[in-house]
Amino acid sequence: MSLLEIHVLGSPVLRTETTPVARVTDDLRRLVDDMFETMHAAQGIGLAAPQVGRLERVAVVEVDREPIVLINPEIVAESGSERAEEGCLSIPDIYGDVDRSARVTVRAMDLDGNVFEREATDLLARAFQHEIDHLHGKLFIDYLSFLKRRGVLARWEDLKEKYPGQRRVLSPASTPSTADGVEPL
Numbered sequence: 439m440s441l442l443e444i445h446v447l448g449s450p451v452l453r454t455e456t457t458p459v460a461r462v463t464d465d466l467r468r469l470v471d472d473m474f475e476t477m478h479a480a481q482g483i484g485l486a487a488p489q490v491g492r493l494e495r496v497a498v499v500e501v502d503r504e505p506i507v508l509i510n511p512e513i514v515a516e517s518g519s520e521r522a523e524e525g526c527l528s529i530p531d532i533y534g535d536v537d538r539s540a541r542v543t544v545r546a547m548d549l550d551g552n553v554f555e556r557e558a559t560d561l562l563a564r565a566f567q568h569e570i571d572h573l574h575g576k577l578f579i580d581y582l583s584f585l586k587r588r589g590v591l592a593r594w595e596d597l598k599e600k601y602p603g604q605r606r607v608l609s610p611a612s613t614p615s616t617a618d619g620v621e622p623l
């Protein structure tokens with residue numbers, strides 16, 4: 439396994455539509471392993487392929503120590519609405535309140551090529567929605583009000599200096615700040 443670089447806000451790959459996965463290959467399995475390792479090193483609870491510069495339609499999520507691989511995921515049912523603070527591994531140190539469906543059912547393929555459905559609430563439901571957005575070039579800051587978003591982008595102008603080439607390089611020992619307890623996705 440190896441740690442991957444995380445693309446940060448401004449990298450075009452984060453705004454690129456992904457391509458559905460036709461079949462599970464060794465290459466895809468390796469990517470998923472690396473994504474879990476990278477997500478753990480960054481202390482996140484979700485990571486989507488575009489965040490590591492790849493365009494396969496695949497994401498990983500881990501809430502309450504349950505690793506879930508989502509290949510070609512879609513939301514097939516959703517209800518309710520819940521607002522909570524959200525962060526993103528591709529926009530370090532930026533957080534914002536986002537309204538999401540409170541309950542979702544996701545249909546996806548697993549690493550054995552089997553299609554499954556999973557219902558989720560709370561943080562897991564939020565993680566599913568955040569990662570599926572990533573697979574379609576969408577970021578959580580897109581949901582913020584015009585003024586909020588302008589504030590975030592102004593802060594990012596300073597923060598982005600830390601990420602030359604719009605890449606965030608992790609080390610296994612690095613302990614990124616999760617200052618206010620929100621685990622990024």
Ligand SMILES: [Zn+2]
Binds near residue numbers: 526528
């Ligand atoms: Zn994210």
